[in-house]
Amino acid sequence: MIKDITGRQAIVMMAIVMCATKFFILPSNLITNGHQSVIYVMLLFFVIEFLLLLVMVRVSMLHPDKTFYQLLTESVGVVIAKIVYLLFFCFFIIKLSINIIETYTFFLGTLYDELSSVLYVLPILLLAFYMTYIGLRSIGRSAELLWVFVFLGLAVTLIVAIPNADFGYMLPIFDGGANNAITILSNNSLWFGDYFVYLFFLGKIKFDKNYFPKFAIISGLVMLGIVFFMTLFYCIFPYISGIVHYGVSDITHITTHINNIGQLDWLNVTLWTFASIIQTVIFAYCAERCLSDLFNIKYKYLSSSISLIILVVVLMLLDFRLTKLIMFVQGPVHFLFPVLLVIALNIITVHFIVRHKEKRQKKLAGVIYD
Amino acid sequence: MYCFFYFPQNNTIRKDDLDKLTNKEIKSIFVDKFHNSTDFKVREFVSLQKFDSILFFFDNIVDVKRLDKEVIEKLMQDSQEVAVDDIVNYACRCCITVGQGEILDTVSDAVEKLLNGFCVLYFNKCGKFLCFDVKNFQSRSIAEPPTSAVLKGPREGFNESIATNIMLLRKRLKNSDLVISQMPVGKYSQTQVAIVYIDSIASDEVVNKVSKKIQEIDIDGIIDSFYIQKALEERSYSLFQQVGTAEKPDVIMSKLLEGRVAIIVDGSPIVLTVPYLLIEDLQSSNDYYFARAPRVTFLRLLRMFGILIAIYLPGIYVAVQVFHYKVLPYKFLVTITNATLGIPFTPLVEILFIILLFEGLTEASLRMPSYLGLALSIVGALILGDTAVNAGLVSSPAVMIVALTGVLLFTVPDQEAQLSILRLIFTLVGGILGLYGIICASVFLIAYLTNLDSYGTPFLAPYAPNVREDKKDGFRRYDLRAMKYRPKSIPNKNKIRLKKL
Numbered sequence: 045m046i047k048d049i050t051g052r053q054a055i056v057m058m059a060i061v062m063c064a065t066k067f068f069i070l071p072s073n074l075i076t077n078g079h080q081s082v083i084y085v086m087l088l089f090f091v092i093e094f095l096l097l098l099v100m101v102r103v104s105m106l107h108p109d110k111t112f113y114q115l116l117t118e119s120v121g122v123v124i125a126k127i128v129y130l131l132f133f134c135f136f137i138i139k140l141s142i143n144i145i146e147t148y149t150f151f152l153g154t155l156y157d158e159l160s161s162v163l164y165v166l167p168i169l170l171l172a173f174y175m176t177y178i179g180l181r182s183i184g185r186s187a188e189l190l191w192v193f194v195f196l197g198l199a200v201t202l203i204v205a206i207p208n209a210d211f212g213y214m215l216p217i218f219d220g221g222a223n224n225a226i227t228i229l230s231n232n233s234l235w236f237g238d239y240f241v242y243l244f245f246l247g248k249i250k251f252d253k254n255y256f257p258k259f260a261i262i263s264g265l266v267m268l269g270i271v272f273f274m275t276l277f278y279c280i281f282p283y284i285s286g287i288v289h290y291g292v293s294d295i296t297h298i299t300t301h302i303n304n305i306g307q308l309d310w311l312n313v314t315l316w317t318f319a320s321i322i323q324t325v326i327f328a329y330c331a332e333r334c335l336s337d338l339f340n341i342k343y344k345y346l347s348s349s350i351s352l353i354i355l356v357v358v359l360m361l362l363d364f365r366l367t368k369l370i371m372f373v374q375g376p377v378h379f380l381f382p383v384l385l386v387i388a389l390n391i392i393t394v395h396f397i398v399r400h401k402e403k404r405q406k407k408l409a410g411v412i413y414d
Numbered sequence: 415m416y417c418f419f420y421f422p423q424n425n426t427i428r429k430d431d432l433d434k435l436t437n438k439e440i441k442s443i444f445v446d447k448f449h450n451s452t453d454f455k456v457r458e459f460v461s462l463q464k465f466d467s468i469l470f471f472f473d474n475i476v477d478v479k480r481l482d483k484e485v486i487e488k489l490m491q492d493s494q495e496v497a498v499d500d501i502v503n504y505a506c507r508c509c510i511t512v513g514q515g516e517i518l519d520t521v522s523d524a525v526e527k528l529l530n531g532f533c534v535l536y537f538n539k540c541g542k543f544l545c546f547d548v549k550n551f552q553s554r555s556i557a558e559p560p561t562s563a564v565l566k567g568p569r570e571g572f573n574e575s576i577a578t579n580i581m582l583l584r585k586r587l588k589n590s591d592l593v594i595s596q597m598p599v600g601k602y603s604q605t606q607v608a609i610v611y612i613d614s615i616a617s618d619e620v621v622n623k624v625s626k627k628i629q630e631i632d633i634d635g636i637i638d639s640f641y642i643q644k645a646l647e648e649r650s651y652s653l654f655q656q657v658g659t660a661e662k663p664d665v666i667m668s669k670l671l672e673g674r675v676a677i678i679v680d681g682s683p684i685v686l687t688v689p690y691l692l693i694e695d696l697q698s699s700n701d702y703y704f705a706r707a708p709r710v711t712f713l714r715l716l717r718m719f720g721i722l723i724a725i726y727l728p729g730i731y732v733a734v735q736v737f738h739y740k741v742l743p744y745k746f747l748v749t750i751t752n753a754t755l756g757i758p759f760t761p762l763v764e765i766l767f768i769i770l771l772f773e774g775l776t777e778a779s780l781r782m783p784s785y786l787g788l789a790l791s792i793v794g795a796l797i798l799g800d801t802a803v804n805a806g807l808v809s810s811p812a813v814m815i816v817a818l819t820g821v822l823l824f825t826v827p828d829q830e831a832q833l834s835i836l837r838l839i840f841t842l843v844g845g846i847l848g849l850y851g852i853i854c855a856s857v858f859l860i861a862y863l864t865n866l867d868s869y870g871t872p873f874l875a876p877y878a879p880n881v882r883e884d885k886k887d888g889f890r891r892y893d894l895r896a897m898k899y900r901p902k903s904i905p906n907k908n909k910i911r912l913k914k915l
Contacts, residue, residue, distance in 0.1 A: 050879055050880070052879075052880055053879065053880075151850055155737070155738055155848065155849055155850065156737055156738070156848065156850075157737075159848075159850075163846075163847060164850065167847065167850075167851060167854040167855075168854065170858075171854055171857060171858055171861070174858065174861065175857075175861050178861065178865045181864075181865075182861050182864045182865045183861070184879075185864035185872070185874065185878035185879055186857065186860045186861050186864050186878065188877070188878045188879065188880055189860055189864070189874065189877055189878040190857070190860065310738070310741040314849055314853065317849075317850065317853045318853060318856075318857065321853065321854065321857050322857070325857075
């Protein structure tokens, strides 16, 4: 098995994927109705995601030479594996739609007065096709090169925004009601679950020394960073968060004490665009992998083109409108995330049961023959 | 088993027949072979006072004085009694005093030697040729190369002679592991190409790959090392070169010590090296000779920022003017607006016009005789630039931006050609799609570069993929004592290069 990416590259890609589009429209979307209680529920949500991700990492380390598809077929059979892959394909196409429409809306609101959706979507699709075609190795290396700029952007955002925040707004805990927060989060669950992409890195990672603790620390910090960003956002715009749509831009835009050095939000937007593009490319890669294994397509350009054509059709159906996208994500397809969550949990459980049995059998055989 | 020799005149000679040929017949074979070329000389004389001998050489490429004194004079004056069968051996071992001599069995070998500056001697009906190296190829003296001057450090540079260039390397690397493997390339030119490496350091895989690629070349002539460079590149249509170049022996020596393989081509002062990393072009000889590590780090970062400004600034300027004018602070926006007021062109056309003007001036200055340089500067800078601004055709900020980027392109001279193309691309993208387009194009460029490999070495190493140890000589340069290991990115057999300093 050719190891396309290093452990460091896997960590960097995961870090970018997990946070890239969570700072655009999502903060406003979540906090408008749920207030600060959403942030506390999200923290719990992230704890579950974090644990699930760590289990995935452990599985990948136990089977360093097996891809997710191989693991699936071995544990649950080809038919179920294909069904799971089909669900994952739909998941990634929806994630790509969310990513592209959200970023397009974000650009329209911040960078441009006018931007044709065709002109916007064409470069990103070409880029996704090219990078998917050249493979994970190049995506990993590009992410490794760009992560500095992306996290520099995040650090600047947080540092600059802190003086404007009044953290008193975070109290009392669960002011808006925990149930309400859980409902809001589950309605927007397709904005989460980015860590599923890790499954498609399985068998392709050349593990570095101390990979597991490094992964745990970085992904934990990224999740905390997202929660901290949401907290800052709420504490800066406690009552008007519903009309402040572009989190990462607006949070620095209102910062008065840096006005003398220019509009820092533009720099921030530019840096975050890198993250968004890398995330799009990784999702496109995962969709291509799903399609390729689903129909045994040998030519990358073919599977990549088909998945991107399907994406274009979905984008056209959604008419490139954020409102339609939100309705779609909160309506007919919001079941997808919980389903995949359950599938992932089941697969992991089955894997550990099988592995435990194998170990036990080997141990018994060792006792008998020794 | 017979060996056949082909001659254009359709006369085929069997190897066994060579000893039956008289001097006259041999002479006609060679004269015909070289089509009665006037610089091809034939000298007949009597050796050891009884053997009719014939000497072939090219007039302008051999040292005639040496030939007279060390070959002809010795053979004519010697009177030793020698049997016909022993004449060749005797002449070679006891008579002729030229350092490098060789006995040849075939006409084609003799022809090859003649073309390489040897003289060829034939004794009547003896069946063998004797050749001696008396070549006298004129070459430029060793001087400091104009493209890589140093403030403090070695000033020797390669010249067009392969012998001189190998000598310069041998002088620096006095080790039996320094291997030089020479071969002729080019059907007509038969240019000597030498593969140079340190056997105990360089990877066999890289050496074999380079050797195979050079042996596979089938071309009329190798005019410059650039021809070999094209053959060595794994993606020869790429915008970026994948083979390193240097004009100084100290640079090549340091690269050989890192495990690279050097290729010297006769007739070219440019020596090639593989594997090649993009970061190599950000490193300069000066960085290693006199500057302290923090200063070098500063200079390398400066070069890097220079490159980024050079390729991005015109594109960003156009994008900001066309799409994102709100990005500018108010006072800055007013200044730019005032400066661009009344300009008849769009920002993209304006910048492209000035870039093309600048590129034209650069090209003209390279080709124009040096005594016209001052006139060109006056025409270019004062008349074209100043008048165009005063006439309201172009704005001062646009001229300033293009001039600044034009200068900054030369912070990394080896990448200037590629960078100027990138500047043009990013300007176009910025004008059509704005900042979003520039970001997409940047990611595309990065993806493309990360996908490039040079003989198993990632092009963007040690940054993508990250190689921690190699970063000690990256943008941030560590002290020499910290660089104990050879670069991991470059395949090599021996990891440690410094044990104590």
